[in-house]
Amino acid sequence: MITFEQLQKTYPSRGTGQPVQALADIDLTIGRGEIYGIIGRSGAGKSTLLRTVNLLEKPTSGRVLVDGVDVTALSARALREARHSIGMIFQHFNLLSSRTVFDNVALPLELAGVAKAQIRATVEPLLDLVGLTDKRDRYPAELSGGQKQRVGIARALASKPKVLLSDEATSALDPETTTQILHLLADINKRLGLTIVLITHEIAVIKEICHKVAVMENGRIIEQGPVFDIFAHPKHETTKTFVDPVINRGIPDSLRARLSATPVPGSNMVLRITFTGERATSPVISAISRKLNLDLNIWHGQIDEIQGAPFGTLVVEAIGNPQSIEAAISLLNVNKLGVEVLGHAVPGNLRAAV
Amino acid sequence: MLSPEIYALLFKALLDTLYMVAVSGLLGTALGLPLGVLLAVTGRGELLQNLAFNRVAGVLVNMTRSTPFIILVVAIIPFTRLIAGTSIGTAAAIVPLTVAAVPFIARIVEGAVREVDRGLIEAAQSMGATPFQIIRKVLLPEAMPAIALGLTLSVVSLIGYSAMVGAVGGGGLGDLGIRYGYQRFLPEVMLAVVIVLIVLVQIVQSTGDWIARRVNKRNLKS
Numbered sequence: 001m002i003t004f005e006q007l008q009k010t011y012p013s014r015g016t017g018q019p020v021q022a023l024a025d026i027d028l029t030i031g032r033g034e035i036y037g038i039i040g041r042s043g044a045g046k047s048t049l050l051r052t053v054n055l056l057e058k059p060t061s062g063r064v065l066v067d068g069v070d071v072t073a074l075s076a077r078a079l080r081e082a083r084h085s086i087g088m089i090f091q092h093f094n095l096l097s098s099r100t101v102f103d104n105v106a107l108p109l110e111l112a113g114v115a116k117a118q119i120r121a122t123v124e125p126l127l128d129l130v131g132l133t134d135k136r137d138r139y140p141a142e143l144s145g146g147q148k149q150r151v152g153i154a155r156a157l158a159s160k161p162k163v164l165l166s167d168e169a170t171s172a173l174d175p176e177t178t179t180q181i182l183h184l185l186a187d188i189n190k191r192l193g194l195t196i197v198l199i200t201h202e203i204a205v206i207k208e209i210c211h212k213v214a215v216m217e218n219g220r221i222i223e224q225g226p227v228f229d230i231f232a233h234p235k236h237e238t239t240k241t242f243v244d245p246v247i248n249r250g251i252p253d254s255l256r257a258r259l260s261a262t263p264v265p266g267s268n269m270v271l272r273i274t275f276t277g278e279r280a281t282s283p284v285i286s287a288i289s290r291k292l293n294l295d296l297n298i299w300h301g302q303i304d305e306i307q308g309a310p311f312g313t314l315v316v317e318a319i320g321n322p323q324s325i326e327a328a329i330s331l332l333n334v335n336k337l338g339v340e341v342l343g344h345a346v347p348g349n350l351r352a353a354v
Numbered sequence: 355m356l357s358p359e360i361y362a363l364l365f366k367a368l369l370d371t372l373y374m375v376a377v378s379g380l381l382g383t384a385l386g387l388p389l390g391v392l393l394a395v396t397g398r399g400e401l402l403q404n405l406a407f408n409r410v411a412g413v414l415v416n417m418t419r420s421t422p423f424i425i426l427v428v429a430i431i432p433f434t435r436l437i438a439g440t441s442i443g444t445a446a447a448i449v450p451l452t453v454a455a456v457p458f459i460a461r462i463v464e465g466a467v468r469e470v471d472r473g474l475i476e477a478a479q480s481m482g483a484t485p486f487q488i489i490r491k492v493l494l495p496e497a498m499p500a501i502a503l504g505l506t507l508s509v510v511s512l513i514g515y516s517a518m519v520g521a522v523g524g525g526g527l528g529d530l531g532i533r534y535g536y537q538r539f540l541p542e543v544m545l546a547v548v549i550v551l552i553v554l555v556q557i558v559q560s561t562g563d564w565i566a567r568r569v570n571k572r573n574l575k576s
Contacts, residue, residue, distance in 0.1 A: 054480050083482035094477035097572045098495040107491065108481040139571040159481070 001163060001195045002030040002053060007062035009048055009219075022048045023059065024219045030212075035189050035196045037210035037227070039203060039242060045219040046199040050165055053197065054086045055079055067162055084112055087156030091168035093148040095140040095155075101127070102136040105154045112159060126154040130184065146177035153184065157192075164188075166198035170205060182209045203242045207231065207306055215239045231306045232276045233338065251300045251315050251342070259343035267344035268317045269325055270299070274338030275312040284335055285314070288328050294320040317345045356542060363530060364546055370444050371526040371554070374519065375512045377448050382455025382512070383505060389415075389456065390463025391489055397468075401475065401485050415457040423454055423515050427522055434522075447524030451515055455508060462504030466497040499570035506562025510555050517551075527551055 007026035013019045022045050030036045040046045051057035052064050055071050063070045071082055095104050105126055109119045127133045130150040140148055149169060156164055166185070170178040186209040189196050200206065206213050206227060214224035215238060222236045234240045259270060273285070289296050296316040303312035318325045332339045356364070393411055396404040421429065427450040431441045434449040470493050478488045494501075517528020527547050535544025 056476060056479060080482035080484065083480060086480070088477070088480040090473060090477060092471075092473055094471070094473040096474060096492060096496060098498065098569070107478075110491065111478070111481055111483045111487050139574050141572050141574040155481075165480075 001032040001034070001067060002028075002197065003063075003065040004028045004049070004052070005063040005065070007049070007052060007064065008060045009045075009052070009057065010060045021219050023052070026062070026221060028214060028221060028224065030195060030197060032195055033189070033193045034212055035186065035198070035210050037206040037213040038197065038199045038216060039201065039206055039213060040199075040216035041201060044216040046216045047167060048219075049216070050167055050197060050199045053163065053165055054083050054088060084108070084159045085161045086163045086165060087159065087161035088165040088167065089149065089152040089156050089169045091171050093140070093145075093152045093172075095148055095151055097140055100137050100139055101132055101143070101151050104140070104151055105158055108155060108159045122158060123154075126157055129157075129188075130154045144177075145173050146180060149173065149177075149181050150184070153181075153188070157188070157194075162195060164194050164196045166196060168200055169198065171200065171202070178205070179208070185209060203246050207246055211307065215242065226307075228276070228306050228309055228311070232274060232311055246304075255299050255315075258346050260346050261343050263344045264346055266347045268297075268319050270315065270317050270342045270345050271329070272338075272340045272342050273314045273316065273332060274340070275303075275314070276309070276338070284332065284337060285316075288331055292320070292324040292328050292331075294318055294324050294328055315342065356546060360534070360540075360543060360546075363534070364527075364543075364550065367525060367527045367530040367547070368550060368554075370524070371513065371516050371528075374444060374447055374451055374516045374524065374526060375509060378451035378455050378516075379505075379509050379512055381448070381452045382459050382508065385452075386456040386459025386508075387463050387501075390460040391467055391493070393460060393464040394467035394493075395485070395489065401488060415460055418453065418457040419461070423450070424518050424521060426450055426454060427519060431522070442523040444525045447516070447519035447522060447526075450522075451512060451519065454515055455512055458511060459505065459508050462508065463497070463501055466500035466504055467493050469500060470496045499566050499572070502562060502566040502569055506559060506566070509558050509562070513551065513555060513558070527554075 004026045007023055009021070009023035011020040011022055026049060038046045038049060048057050052059050053066060053071070055064075055074075059072060062072075064072055066082065066086065069082060071079065074082055096107065099107065102123055105123045106119045109122060114122070124133070124136075127136055130153055132147060132150050132154065135143065135147060140151065143151065152169070164185075169185075170181050173181060182205060185196060185198075188194055189209075198205070198210070210227050212225065213227050213230050214221045215230070215236065216222065217236075217238050223230060223234070223239045230239060231243050231246075234243045260267060263269075285296060288294060296318055298314060298316050300315040301313065303310060305311065318328065329339050329341075389411065393408065393415070395401040396408040396411075398405065398408075418426070427447075430450055430453060433453075434446050435441045437449050438446040440446050474492050474496060475488055478492045483491070516524070516526050517531070519526065520529025520532055527550060531544050531547035534540050535547060
């Protein structure tokens with residue numbers, strides 16, 4: 001649905017400063033009907049990237065294909081036409097304070113020259129869809145943040161777009177309202193088959209509704225793929241810092257203090273085992289313990305759900321002879337479970353010596 | 355107390371003032387509003403950036419605004435004669451009043467339009483709005499409360515300016531005050547003129563405030 005090809009964006013230097021590269025070598029494909037999340041810290045370039053889709057931000061070079069059409073090559077008129085099929089919602093809602101809820105939702109249709117009767121016939125079902133029928137004649141100042149964003153969503157859907165761009169749409173909302181708005185977006189995605197591209201700095205948003213995710217840093221995409229894979233096996237350091245707090249891959253500080261990078265006399269190996277998909281429920285641990293005569297001292301564990309699939313991590317101290325531990329690691333690998341050696345557990349009484 | 359003749363003069367002067375302020379206010383708005391919008395949207399980084407136009411219009415506006423009104427009245431007498439056919443009288447006085455009102459209103463409108471949240475412009479662009487549609491459907495409606503207050507201020511200023519056009523035989527309340535109250539030393543006429551002006555300004559200000567409140571939907575309580 002959307003393809004970025006070799007996209008670059010450089011802001012010319014201001015005064016004596018260096019030119020700023022906002023986007024570098026962006027290659028990304030977003031499939032039809034996907035909810036695609038782009039996450040990054042502020043200044044990572046995610047907002048700039050999102051705005052190249054409807055050309056609110058003009059790339060320095062490269063192409064952006066939306067439904068097969070290169071938007072960077074369109075004339076001003078053709079671009080305005082193309083924008084009718086790309087809806088957008090904003091962090092601060094950007095509703096007109098001078099218009100009622102109904103008239104705000106009607107605005108894109110008015111701009112496109114749609115007849116009054118047709119506007120009514122389009123807007124009223126949309127207000128129903130977002131649950132604001134009883135607020136149709138209210139002004140934005142009379143609405144809560146969540147209601148304002150619902151108006152924003154209805155407005156973005158009014159011109160029956162193929163793509164919905166979401167610019168930090170839940171960042172100004174409280175957690176409960178955020179969940180409601182995200183569910184509304186997921187529902188719209190399912191019902192209308194709408195492709196949604198959303199940017200956020202909150203990993204919880206990605207976890208909640210996205211199918212795929214791209215992680216951005218310094219204008220580049222450093223990692224991308226299905227949300228489940230990125231959560232289960234984050235590769236880049238930045239991705240790990242995003243993912244860790246949500247799925248709690250980290251281990252408590254009190255236990256971390258007992259870890260040493262290299263073996264010391266009397267230490268045991270500490271492993272992190274990652275369970276994904278249906279394997280999260282299979283009793284591999286007890287089987288290993290029995291077969292190889294290993295004691296697995298569980299330090300820390302967590303089971304979670306990402307995109308409806310179970311996902312768990314377990315940190316264990318393996319107590320037994322080294323051959324058995326080697327065998328256990330290869331057995332886990334054979335079973336396609338993630339295994340990672342975190343370090344070596346220093347016995348409590350030896351800590352001072354390390 | 356005032357004699358019936360003075361009452362008649364006062365009434366005539368009030369009508370003259372109302373006539374001059376109303377016509378110059380309307381013409382000033384008709385010309386100043388579009389000029390103000392153009393000043394706002396042609397600035398750097400704005401919707402229809404055109405720095406050459408912006409700078410030239412800006413300088414013209416500043417030149418007019420920095421000329422003291424009484425000097426402006428005299429300085430543009432040839433222009434007044436060209437437009438009104440004469441340079442003396444109430445109708446002729448409308449020309450300098452309008453010339454003063456246009457840049458005043460333009461700056462006020464420019465300020466009001468610039469105050470509109472940029473996010474709204476971006477939202478309208480994302481919907482495929484043309485620049486003209488953005489001005490008509492977004493900028494003007496959203497700036498309307500500020501524009502209403504600004505126009506009120508302009509009308510009050512015009513009432514003040516209109517007192518000076520007696521210099522070119524413009525008539526009106528200010529002229530009456532100077533000629534009868536000051537030159538003929540009739541303090542009660544001066545007092546009456548001042549009271550009428552105070553009431554007039556009060557009415558204009560209250561009406562303007564009321565309109566501005568009506569068009570402002572930003573502070574509604576849920």
